[in-house]
Amino acid sequence: MHFTAEQRLDGGVLERTFTLGEIPGILWTPASTSAPVPLILLGHPPLGLRTMYPRLVDRARRAAADGFAAATIELPGSGDRPRWAAAEQARADLRRAVAAGGPVDDHVVDALVLPLVEKSVPEWQAALDALLSLPEIGGPVGYSGGVISIGIRLAVVEPRISAAVLFAGSLVPAVLFEEARRVTVPLHVLLQWDDEGNDRRAALDLFDAFGSEEKTLHATMGGHTGVPQFAGESAARFLARHLK
Amino acid sequence: MHFTAEQRLDGGVLERTFTLGEIPGILWTPASTSAPVPLILLGHPPLGLRTMYPRLVDRARRAAADGFAAATIELPGSGDRPRWAAAEQARADLRRAVAAGGPVDDHVVDALVLPLVEKSVPEWQAALDALLSLPEIGGPVGYSGGVISIGIRLAVVEPRISAAVLFAGSLVPAVLFEEARRVTVPLHVLLQWDDEGNDRRAALDLFDAFGSEEKTLHATMGGHTGVPQFAGESAARFLARHLK
Numbered sequence: 001m002h003f004t005a006e007q008r009l010d011g012g013v014l015e016r017t018f019t020l021g022e023i024p025g026i027l028w029t030p031a032s033t034s035a036p037v038p039l040i041l042l043g044h045p046p047l048g049l050r051t052m053y054p055r056l057v058d059r060a061r062r063a064a065a066d067g068f069a070a071a072t073i074e075l076p077g078s079g080d081r082p083r084w085a086a087a088e089q090a091r092a093d094l095r096r097a098v099a100a101g102g103p104v105d106d107h108v109v110d111a112l113v114l115p116l117v118e119k120s121v122p123e124w125q126a127a128l129d130a131l132l133s134l135p136e137i138g139g140p141v142g143y144s145g146g147v148i149s150i151g152i153r154l155a156v157v158e159p160r161i162s163a164a165v166l167f168a169g170s171l172v173p174a175v176l177f178e179e180a181r182r183v184t185v186p187l188h189v190l191l192q193w194d195d196e197g198n199d200r201r202a203a204l205d206l207f208d209a210f211g212s213e214e215k216t217l218h219a220t221m222g223g224h225t226g227v228p229q230f231a232g233e234s235a236a237r238f239l240a241r242h243l244k
Numbered sequence: 245m246h247f248t249a250e251q252r253l254d255g256g257v258l259e260r261t262f263t264l265g266e267i268p269g270i271l272w273t274p275a276s277t278s279a280p281v282p283l284i285l286l287g288h289p290p291l292g293l294r295t296m297y298p299r300l301v302d303r304a305r306r307a308a309a310d311g312f313a314a315a316t317i318e319l320p321g322s323g324d325r326p327r328w329a330a331a332e333q334a335r336a337d338l339r340r341a342v343a344a345g346g347p348v349d350d351h352v353v354d355a356l357v358l359p360l361v362e363k364s365v366p367e368w369q370a371a372l373d374a375l376l377s378l379p380e381i382g383g384p385v386g387y388s389g390g391v392i393s394i395g396i397r398l399a400v401v402e403p404r405i406s407a408a409v410l411f412a413g414s415l416v417p418a419v420l421f422e423e424a425r426r427v428t429v430p431l432h433v434l435l436q437w438d439d440e441g442n443d444r445r446a447a448l449d450l451f452d453a454f455g456s457e458e459k460t461l462h463a464t465m466g467g468h469t470g471v472p473q474f475a476g477e478s479a480a481r482f483l484a485r486h487l488k
Contacts (some may be wrong), residue, residue, distance in 0.1 A: 193452075193461075204448070207463075208437075216475070217437075217463035219451075230485065231460070234478060241474065 001130035009057070013064045020127055024049065024080065025073035028060035029136055033067075036138025038243040039131060041124060041154075041161075042072040043146020046116065048079035059144070062232070066240045069137050073127050075147075076119040087115060094171075098197065110173045113149045117176065121153045128160060142239045148206075149176045155183045163242035165190065165235045168217075170202035180209045187215040188238035190231060195224045245374035253301070257308045264371055268293065268324065269317035272304035273380055277313075280382025282487040283375060285368060285398075285405075286316040287390020290360065292323035303388070306476070310484045313381050317371050319391075320363040331359060338415075342441065354417045357393045361420065365397045372404060386483045392450075393420045399427045407486035409434065409479045412461075414446035424450060430458040432482035434475060439468045 004024075006016040012031025017024065026049065030037060040063045044052045049072065056072055063070040077084040090112035097104045131137050140162035143154055148169040155164050156179050164183075168191035172180075189207050193200065207217050216238070220231045250260040256275025261268065270293065274281060284307045288296045293316065300316055307314040321328035334356035341348045375381050384406035387398055392413040399408050400423050408427075412435035416424075433451050437444065451461050460482070464475045 191461075213465065214472075215465055217435075217461065219461035219463070221457065221459055228458075230482075234481075238474075 001127075001133075009061070011061065011064075013061055015057070015060075020073065020123075020130055022081070023073050023123055023127070025071060025127060026056070026060075027069065027071045027131065028057070028064055029069045030064040030067055033136050036136060038068045038140050038142070039128075039137050040068050040070045040142045040144055040239060040243070041128070042070050042144055043151060044072060044075075045147060046075045046078045049074050050079060059232075062236050063239075066236060068142075068239070068243060069131075071127065071131050073123060075116065076123070077116070084115075087112065104171065106174065109171050113147070113171060113173050113176070116147065117149050117153050120150055121157065124150070124154055125158055128158065132160070140243050142243050144235065144239065148172060152176050152180050152183060155185055155187075161185060163187075163239060165238060168192075168195075168198065168203040168207065170199040170206070171197075172202075172206055177206060177209060180206060181211045183210050184212055186238075186242050187212045188235050189215065189217050190227060190235060191217060191219040192224055192226060193219050193221050197224050245371075245377075253305070255305065255308075257305055259301070259304075264317065264367075264374055266325070267317050267367055267371070269315060269371060270300070270304075271313065271315045271375065272301075272308055273313045274308040274311055277380050280380060282312045282384050282386070283372075283381050284312050284314045284386045284388055284483060284487070285372070286314050286388055287395060288316060288319070289390060290319045290322045293318050294323060303476075306480050307483075310480060312386075312483070312487060313375075315371065315375050317367060320360065320367070328359075331356065348415065350418065353415050357391070357415060357417050358419070360391065361393050361397050364394055365401065368394070368398055369402055372402070376404070384487050386487050388479065388483065392416060396420050396424050396427060399429055399431075405429060407483060408432075409482060412436075412439075412442065412447040412451065414443040414450070415441075416446075416450055421450060421453060424453045425455045427454050428456055430482075430486050431456045431460070432479050433459065433461050434471060434479060435461060435463040436468055436470060437463050437465050441468050 002019050004017045014029045016027045042056055042059055060070040074081050077087045093108045094112055141160050142163045143161050144165040145167050148166050149172055151164055151166045155161055163186045165188045168189050220228050246263050248261045258273045260271045286300055286303055304314040318325050321331045337352045338356055385404050386407045387405050388409040389411050392410050393416050395410045399405055407430045409432045412433050435447055464472050
């Protein structure tokens with residue numbers, strides 16, 4: 001892990017960009033930390049860190065205000081990372097299916113999501129190794145947001161994740177739907193009731209499938225990107241409750 | 245409105261019992277109030293105020309800690325109020341249907357719930373008149389909990405209600421399901437995912453029907469009476485956000 005730049009944001013939060021091999025990432029730490037702090041991994045959709053930056057930095061500031069570090073890495077095939085022909089093809093197929101208003105074929109979902117999960121989850125784990133080796137970062141670790149299938153797999157394979165906020169989605173391959181039954185960490189699932197890109201019934205079925213003893217569904221009105229501020233605060237409080 | 249007794253609880257909250265005509269009630273006000281405070285009406289199931297007291301006083305203490313008064317009244321046919329033959333019959337029919345594990349006939353639900361709504365809603369409104377005439381109570385007014393059909397009707401007919409926390413249920417007469425579409429105040433709906441007395445699908449359909457622009461579904465694991473503490477706190481924060 002190699003830090004490439006740093007700046008202090010208003011309020012004193014330290015933002016550092018880094019690379020982990022060829023993967024770019026960003027780490028935010030609170031203005032002052034006397035002891036190692038818990039960490040929140042900030043998931044995001046595969047739109048590139050530059051595009052997602054304004055929303056990520058908002059979430060990181062909230063995490064820092066709660067006394068947590070926050071970090072994220074670029075997803076494979078996004079941002080400045082090499083494009084990846086099969087994923088581009090799958091994404092085009094998905095766009096076509098959604099534009100046609102029809103249901104999305106399982107094989108389109110699988111072709112898009114499964115390789116993303118297979119490639120990115122070990123990268124998040126490598127990032128976790130590097131981040132937890134920094135003296136200013138301790139534990140526990142939470143995961144928040146992004147592609148729900150990545151969150152499911154990480155929660156299943158990574159014992160250092162203690163709690164997760166997931167954004168309900170329906171484009172979930174059957175194999176990951178089954179893995180959801182093996183998730184046991186406390187979960188807070190955000191659902192946008194009128195999400196144009198997700199089937200509500202399928203999202204509710206996925207919530208039902210999670211194996212966690214403590215799981216909360218927090219459904220609010222509006223479309224995919226319309227999560228109200230109070231829902232974000234509720235998710236932050238969930239993490240604060242479990243990581244402190 | 246006639247106060248019949250008063251006591252200071254630990255922490256200084258003032259608890260006063262009252263009668264409004266023949267209806268017993270309880271009013272809780274914060275330890276110290278310099279200006280008139282908002283009011284939360286505490287709904288409850290028809291089990292009698294004495295039975296419900298421990299849970300009501302917990303909610304009232306939380307309201308007082310947030311700077312709010314809280315009040316409740318006995319439901320018709322409950323507690324020390326005169327029994328009411330038709331309701332007793334409907335309740336016995338309901339118990340029989342639930343024990344038989346079958347679906348509950350619409351006419352059983354109607355016979356139980358409709359007269360309760362018709363009788364109790366004007367009583368809550370009369371209580372509101374009396375409570376708002378006290379110098380220590382101002383507004384706005386929130387309604388929280390209890391029989392969801394009463395909450396629906398009250399939210400529709402009573403313009404002084406500014407926000408409501410409702411406990412999701414499925415034993416809702418069709419006429420009240422239709423009225424739900426006319427509810428416009430901000431809503432926070434609690435759903436117990438494995439509620440043995442309620443059909444989950446019907447409860448989700450009712451949530452979908454509410455006309456409110458701001459509505460949140462907060463679903464947690466467990467049975468009817470197993471609402472976790474963090475879900476109660478989330479509901480209290482919703483009211484604090486809207487009544488302050």
